Amino acid sequence: MPLHMIKLCVGVESVEDLRAWVETRLQEARDAGRPAEQSHVTRVMPKRAAEILAGGSLFWVIRGHVQVRQRILRFEPVQGADGIQRCRIVLEPVFSATEWQPRRPFQGWRYLKPEEAPADIDGGEEGALALPAHLRRELTALGLL
Template sequence: MPLHMTKIAYTSKTIEVLREWVEADDEALMTTRYLPKRHAEMIGGSLYWIMNHALVARCEILGFEQRPDGRWTIRLEGKLRLVEPRPKRAHQGWRYLQDADAPRDLDAGEEQGDLIPGKLLGKLNKLGLV
């Protein structure tokens, strides 16, 4: 089972804006300062995007490449897949996500609908209401 990572989609205010960036080419390239220690386990895994305190979408991780300036490029598949929204607190940088803890992809024709804000979704989840 591949290892995944989570990251805040801080430059995208909506899923549509994130989709435009990701799907502009066959690959989306994201820069990070440090190579994840477990990067070899992450190839074939996914980067799950956080918006409004919830995991909402993912992109497959194709690989990692070092840049001349010492930073790293994370190569992502140029396809954004929506997932079942799951509460996730904001954090800086990226965090690992085990496959068993990753939200499921939405089926074709299934929609996220109006997203419940992540903080509210987290509280409802704790109460066993979602």
């Protein structure tokens, strides 16, 4: 089983916000003639990258709950304008809705073992996103989802 990563999705209110943000960035790249790839830059290159690249995903924590995941395609070392080496995580721009799992805030990213990862929601992304985020949050808090 592949190893996964988990990260807070800061500044995003819902999966819909994340999807819109990603689509905007992909379109900006296309318009500028750059490769249309979704990526996220972080400070630390994972030491267990090979285990993650064997089919792992990045699970996003949005407003205190894991809600969605994206498959990780590759890791690339990059150097910031400040000269510091960083890691570029290239993601498949496809969102898979997951069961909501509460998570406390943390810094950076963490490894997520397969047995601790929330399951994908049956019916795929569209079925899961049919409910508004605020309603899913309330139903999850009540233990009904």
